[in-house]
Structure formats: structure tokens, C-alpha cells
Amino acid sequence: MDDDVSFNIVRSLKRPKEAKKQKEKNNSKRIKSQKSDPPKPAKKENDVSLVQLLKEIPQRIPFQGKPTKTTFSVALPVSLVQNIQTDELRAYIIGSIARTLTIYGIHEVILYNDIGEEGYEWQEYFAVNLRFLETPQYLRRYMFPLSDELRNTGLQNPLDAPHHLRSNEWLPYREGVIKLEPKGGTSKSGSLAVYAECGLFGRIEINNPKALKELYGTDLFCLDDAEEEVYQRVTVRLDASSLNECKRRWMEQKRGIYNAHETTLSGSLVAPDEPQCMAGLYWGYVVREVDRYNAVFEGCPFNQNGTYDFKIGTSERGDIYPKDVKVPKFDHLLMVLGPVQGLESIVENPQENVDAYVNFCYNQRSRTIRTEEALTICLSQFFAHYSI
Incomplete structure (x- = not known):
């Protein structure tokens, strides 16, 4: 016991001397490194580095994620708006769809014609309203002349997306x-x-x-x-x-x-x-119109070959998510939603066009789920188990 005590005393006496020597050694190394480092090039007045950009993003801006090139696309049928009873309700539901797309950070919405010749008029109406809502308010007067398609936009709630800045707000x-x-x-x-x-x-x-x-x-x-x-x-x-x-x-x-x-x-x-790629900011969605269902899977605007590397079809007859479906790592994902009657009413074997055929609401109590309702359900279920 006495030996242990004496050892501790001796060791404690040595510590200050050792610490002093180590400190002097570190100081000499730092002085040498300062002398040998080459001078840094002068920074231009208007250079803005990525680190500075990230510091300049105010905390009140909605969710700032990690910088990424990953995209998420959603395909919707034009019959969605045809089945709505009044123009006022139609405009309001499109506004709700636009908000859902923004809340979940969707990068592309594809509108496919599933009702023939009659569908082109509804497709134009749907697309114009979605583009109008995605455009910042201060730019709309330049981009959208007065038209019948936009007469009920006062009923649509604003998206309040990160790129919808007011004049007294700032971002890089x-x-x-x-x-x-x-x-x-x-x-x-x-x-x-x-x-x-x-x-x-x-x-x-x-x-x-x-x-x-x-x-x-x-x-x-x-x-x-x-x-x-x-x-x-x-x-x-x-x-x-x-x-x-x-x-x-x-x-x-x-x-x-x-x-x-x-x-x-x-x-x-x-x-x-x-x-998005440099600062992790969601910057709105683009709208793409196609005249047939099969064209949904072609023309991806985010890469050179125009394809999506993972495609999901949604149906009550699909595999249960996430129990029976594993989502791999992807660069460009496409989620396809069908009309009220389902994708089976459009093509005979919808499973052939997609990599996964998924049921996101396996315990539904209603006989049918409207497409605008399915959009919210599918996205909320997907992002509850997967993060981009």
C-alpha cells in the first residue's frame, strides 16, 4: 500500500515537467509550420464559398436538407380533375395537391391523359394551375396572362416554399x-x-x-x-x-x-x-404533360438517358409497404398513381412497367380512395420509412 502511495506521488511530480516539455515541443512545431506554409491567394470581393452560402441561409427557411442530386417524381391521371363537380372545388383540390407536392419535396409531377380526346383540355387546366402555384408570387404577372384557367386561384392556398421569398427576405x-x-x-x-x-x-x-x-x-x-x-x-x-x-x-x-x-x-x-445540389434547399417542382400512360416512363428531365432507375406503381392489389417491399438506393424515383378505378383500368398488366407494385394503405375501410387522397397517403407512408 505504501509503495502504491509513493508511486502516485512520484508520478504526480513528474507530470508538470513532462507537460511543459510537450507544450514547448508543440509550440516549436507550430512556429515551423507557420513559416513553411505558402501564402493563401487573395480572395475576390464577390466570391461566395459553399460554406458561406450555408451560413447565409436563415433558420426560418423551411426544411434545409443535405445537398443531393436525388429526385422524386410523381405521375397523376388527368381524370383526377375531370371527376370534380365544380370549378371552385377543382381549383381548391389542385391547390391542395400542389401543397402536398411541396410539403414532401417532390421535384417533378407528370400529368398523363387517361381519358382520350376530352382529356387534353383538362390536362392543360391542371398543368397551368400547378405551374402558377409553383411560381413565386412576384413573378406571376410576367409569366401568366389573365386566363379562364386561373380565375379561381384566389381559392388556392400559397405553397410557402423556400423559393417563394418576399422582398424583405434574403437567400443566396x-x-x-x-x-x-x-x-x-x-x-x-x-x-x-x-x-x-x-x-x-x-x-x-x-x-x-x-x-x-x-x-x-x-x-x-x-x-x-x-x-x-x-x-x-x-x-x-x-x-x-x-x-x-x-x-x-x-x-x-x-x-x-x-x-x-x-x-x-x-x-x-x-x-x-x-x-438543392449545393445548399440542400428544395426549389420547387416541374410539370410534364404526356398524352399516354406509357410515355410516363420516358423523358426523365434529370438525366441524359431520360429514364428513372426505380419505378413504383400504387394499387390496393400491390405488395404491402414496408413489410413486403424494399426500396433500394436510387437516383431518380418515379411513383405512378392511377385513377379511382386503379391502374388496372388503364393497362392490362401494370406490374410490367414498374419495379415494385405497392399497396401503401393496406387497411383501408372505404371501398375506394380518390387519387388526391392516395397521393397524400402514399407520400406520407413512403417518407415515414425512407429519407432522401
């Missing part, structure tokens, strides 16, 4: 429009500045106007009619100085100071999927 990314010009203006293109309207306190001057063709496939000078007003929707990433100006204005408004003075900002055009 923002949706905007660029006004396209007549073809005769090409000779002046070298000296003409390009601006995007993004619903802020000033226009955004585009630093890389050539990207309009590269990213969106549109020439700035492409109109045949000089009196025609056509706008191209774009995604803009603000540069550092413009982002700071947005933050400053936001802080002023929080203190009750309202500055009506307009300021020209600057930024760069980026691909529409960059907010």
Missing part, C-alpha cells in the same frame, strides 16, 4: 425573370447589360449573360415580334456585396426603418437545381 439564391428582346437587337448585344427582375428592391445585373443560352437554351435576342413581351424564368445566385445589402435592408426593416430607395444588385445565372 432567388428566382427571377429576364425579358427577351427582338432579334434586331443582336448588333448591340456587346454593350447591352442584362438584368433580372427578382422581386427585390432593385434589379439584378447578370454577370454571366452567356449562361442564358448554356443553362436555359434561350437566346436573349430571339423574338420575331418587337411588341411581344416574353420572359425567361431563371435562377440567380447573388454575389457577396448584394447579399450583404439584402441583409442590411432586412435588419433595417426589423428595426422599423423602411428604405424605398432602389439599388442595382448583381449576381450570376445558375442551373435551377443548384440550390
Whole structure:
């Protein structure tokens, strides 16, 4: 016992000396490394790194996930809106569908015609309303002229998606429009500045106007009619100085100071999927229309070969999820919903077109489930057991 005590005393006396030597050794290493490290290149004023972008995202923005290129697509039948009794109720249900797509972060909705010639009119109505709802409010007057299809939009609830920003809110990314010009203006293109309207306190001057063709496939000078007003929707990433100006204005408004003075900002055009791929932000859905059921499985807009690597068909006759269905890792998933009578009423063997034929509501008590109800059930059940 005495030996143990004496050993502890001796060891405790040695510790301060050893610690001092180790500290001096570490300091000498740090000094050497500081001398040998090459100088870092000067950072440009408007450079915005990914780390800085993520720090600039306010906490009030809806769910910010991890950066990913994975997509989720949903296919819906046009007969869904035909079966609704009134125009007012039809508009409201489409609004609820758009909110469901946004809540679960769906990237593409495909509308397929399942009722023949009569279906094309309903398909157009369905698509216009979905696109209108997905477009930020401050851009709708540029993108959607007055029409009968949109006469009941006042009954539709807003999506409140991350890209639906108000003028006093800021993010590194923002949706905007660029006004396209007549073809005769090409000779002046070298000296003409390009601006995007993004619903802020000033226009955004585009630093890389050539990207309009590269990213969106549109020439700035492409109109045949000089009196025609056509706008191209774009995604803009603000540069550092413009982002700071947005933050400053936001802080002023929080203190009750309202500055009506307009300021020209600057930024760069980026691909529409960059907010999700780089910052993990959900950035809305695209609408695709097809004239037949089989065309649903072709033309995926997210890859070069136009295919989905995992396809799910939904039916009360399918395998029970998640008990009997295992979802593999995927890049682009497609979930196909049928009309009230089911996918079996469209094709003879719907199982042949998909990788999994699934029943997401195996204990239903009603004889039928409407498609808009099935959409919510299927997505809620899927994401309860799987995360993108």
C-alpha cells in the first residue's frame, strides 16, 4: 500500500515537467509550420464559398436538407380533375395537391391523359394551375396572362416554399425573370447589360449573360415580334456585396426603418437545381404533360438517358409497404398513381412497367380512395420509412 502511495506521488511530480516539455515541443512545431506554409491567394470581393452560402441561409427557411442530386417524381391521371363537380372545388383540390407536392419535396409531377380526346383540355387546366402555384408570387404577372384557367386561384392556398421569398427576405439564391428582346437587337448585344427582375428592391445585373443560352437554351435576342413581351424564368445566385445589402435592408426593416430607395444588385445565372445540389434547399417542382400512360416512363428531365432507375406503381392489389417491399438506393424515383378505378383500368398488366407494385394503405375501410387522397397517403407512408 505504501509503495502504491509513493508511486502516485512520484508520478504526480513528474507530470508538470513532462507537460511543459510537450507544450514547448508543440509550440516549436507550430512556429515551423507557420513559416513553411505558402501564402493563401487573395480572395475576390464577390466570391461566395459553399460554406458561406450555408451560413447565409436563415433558420426560418423551411426544411434545409443535405445537398443531393436525388429526385422524386410523381405521375397523376388527368381524370383526377375531370371527376370534380365544380370549378371552385377543382381549383381548391389542385391547390391542395400542389401543397402536398411541396410539403414532401417532390421535384417533378407528370400529368398523363387517361381519358382520350376530352382529356387534353383538362390536362392543360391542371398543368397551368400547378405551374402558377409553383411560381413565386412576384413573378406571376410576367409569366401568366389573365386566363379562364386561373380565375379561381384566389381559392388556392400559397405553397410557402423556400423559393417563394418576399422582398424583405434574403437567400443566396432567388428566382427571377429576364425579358427577351427582338432579334434586331443582336448588333448591340456587346454593350447591352442584362438584368433580372427578382422581386427585390432593385434589379439584378447578370454577370454571366452567356449562361442564358448554356443553362436555359434561350437566346436573349430571339423574338420575331418587337411588341411581344416574353420572359425567361431563371435562377440567380447573388454575389457577396448584394447579399450583404439584402441583409442590411432586412435588419433595417426589423428595426422599423423602411428604405424605398432602389439599388442595382448583381449576381450570376445558375442551373435551377443548384440550390438543392449545393445548399440542400428544395426549389420547387416541374410539370410534364404526356398524352399516354406509357410515355410516363420516358423523358426523365434529370438525366441524359431520360429514364428513372426505380419505378413504383400504387394499387390496393400491390405488395404491402414496408413489410413486403424494399426500396433500394436510387437516383431518380418515379411513383405512378392511377385513377379511382386503379391502374388496372388503364393497362392490362401494370406490374410490367414498374419495379415494385405497392399497396401503401393496406387497411383501408372505404371501398375506394380518390387519387388526391392516395397521393397524400402514399407520400406520407413512403417518407415515414425512407429519407432522401
